[in-house]
Amino acid sequence: MSSLTASRALPLAAAGLAVAALVALPVLTLAPNRLVPGAPVGIGLPGLGLGLLALVAALLLAAPASARTSRLALAAALAAWCGLVLATGQGAAGLLAGKPAAARAVLGSGAWLGGLALAGLTAAAARAVFPRWGGLVAASLLLGFLALAAGGGLLDSLSLTVEYRARAGAVNAAFLQHLGLAGAALLLALAVSVPLAILRLRDGPASRLVDGLLNGVQVVPALALFAALVAGLSGLLALVPALRGLGLAAIGPVPAVIGTAAYLCLPLVRGLAAGLAAADPAVLHAARAMGLTPSATLLRVRLPLGAPVIAGALRVAAVQSVGLATLGGLVGAGGLGAVVFEGMAQFAQDLILLGALPVIGLALAVDAGLALLTNREAA
Known part of the structure; x- marks a missing residue:
């Protein structure tokens, strides 16, 4: 057709x-x-x-x-x-x-x-x-x-309007919490993924180790990963109680952000590595011939030429972050996931929708916004 x-x-x-x-x-x-x-x-x-x-x-x-x-x-x-x-x-x-x-x-x-x-x-x-x-x-x-x-x-x-009026303050606060969880997870994933993507450019044992770790995270069910994070953080805090003073806790936003970021690393690392490797070898050879250092080549050649691929990876990760942050409700992190799970516990359809519909709308808005920004930059 x-x-x-x-x-x-x-x-x-x-x-x-x-x-x-x-x-x-x-x-x-x-x-x-x-x-x-x-x-x-x-x-x-x-x-x-x-x-x-x-x-x-x-x-x-x-x-x-x-x-x-x-x-x-x-x-x-x-x-x-x-x-x-x-x-x-x-x-x-x-x-x-x-x-x-x-x-x-x-x-x-x-x-x-x-x-x-x-x-x-x-x-x-x-x-x-x-x-x-x-x-x-x-x-x-x-x-x-x-x-x-x-x-x-x-x-x-x-009924949906009636439910919202009864819980407007809680739903609005959950929306802001959800934005914070998704944004923090994306930033953490970027901080981890950039050096891993640069490491992955070198085809060797370290690159294969990175791939194995990232693929391993993806096959772990989300509930199991979040439960493991709660248990691991509880053990760490028992060994080093001083970490509590830094705001670290086994229940709340910390495991939610870490768990969400862990799932975002695979698309980010692959997208960043693919973007950085997109430059033509002849262009890289010319950059070296001009005396550019590896760092300068990365910033002035690889990054600009791979920007479209990198932007696509960031777009995928941002949308995934919005969706995965919903699971933060399982570990006491709040957000719209808490509203969804509260509605499921009460068998209240409209309460579930009050949490789910903003997540869908936010994901669509993030995707459309990044797509618009990417198209404008390409133009």
């Missing part, structure tokens, strides 16, 4: 998914409280209307490309997304009218799948209108309307 054919088929597939989700699946679930499964509820004709809007957008994108049809497609896809947001918010308010205070209106599978399909359709239309900035424009429009609807109180009846 050619790229042109795929670019036209994917919007049609997204529109088909949106129609199926909004018409055949429950968009909301009415539950007696936050812990008990509820009864599925569809939105009927409004769902069909939103699906038809999605089909219109997809057909416009499949038509011969023009600025007018692309803008109309973007307007139709965005209107369908906005309609779904409003339908779920107002539908939840209608379901809860006259119900006990503990009753919850939970987003159903139709809302999640339909929303995802409509978001993808909006992104495709935005890329047709703004080829370079389409993803950023689509995210701004979708999230902007969602923020406006939430700020205007139109989503107050949804």
Whole structure:
């Protein structure tokens, strides 16, 4: 399938998914409280209307490309997304009218799948209108309307909003903690990976030892690694109690940062080493002929020429850091992982989502931001 054919088929597939989700699946679930499964509820004709809007957008994108049809497609896809947001918010308010205070209106599978399909359709239309900035424009429009609807109180009846209002301070603090854990782990991994990558450039026993250690870390399950770190740090503190005065602890951010950084070292070392080795041998020979020292060659030749590969490795590691930092909740480090595991312990779906959705959004934002920065530098 050619790229042109795929670019036209994917919007049609997204529109088909949106129609199926909004018409055949429950968009909301009415539950007696936050812990008990509820009864599925569809939105009927409004769902069909939103699906038809999605089909219109997809057909416009499949038509011969023009600025007018692309803008109309973007307007139709965005209107369908906005309609779904409003339908779920107002539908939840209608379901809860006259119900006990503990009753919850939970987003159903139709809302999640339909929303995802409509978001993808909006992104495709935005890329047709703004080829370079389409993803950023689509995210701004979708999230902007969602923020406006939430700020205007139109989503107050949804269970997810109710859960957030009850725990806003804790969730916001957990988000900041998560940023700190992910950032600290990435910095620690970089500090370890740079000398290891330089060592790996020399093909010898030390290079093979580095590969063996990094590959060995990757095959250790995360739970086992974090448990081993807690046990190891406990033993170390028992032998050298003075380390406690430096802020070292067996439970909390320290094992979380070390464990996360350990998993980041493999992609970083491989990416850094590949980037530093990307320079043409003739260029390196010319640098030596000009009298450049190995350090100067590294900084002035290898590093600039390998920058795209190194940036790609940093992008992968940054996204992984955001995701892996969630496991910090297992060792008392806080962050959004603590919210997720608290929700799992209580069998509270919305509490799990309060922790999981920001992690997904943060990972996507980090990836998009680094990709934008990399593309700008390349240009």
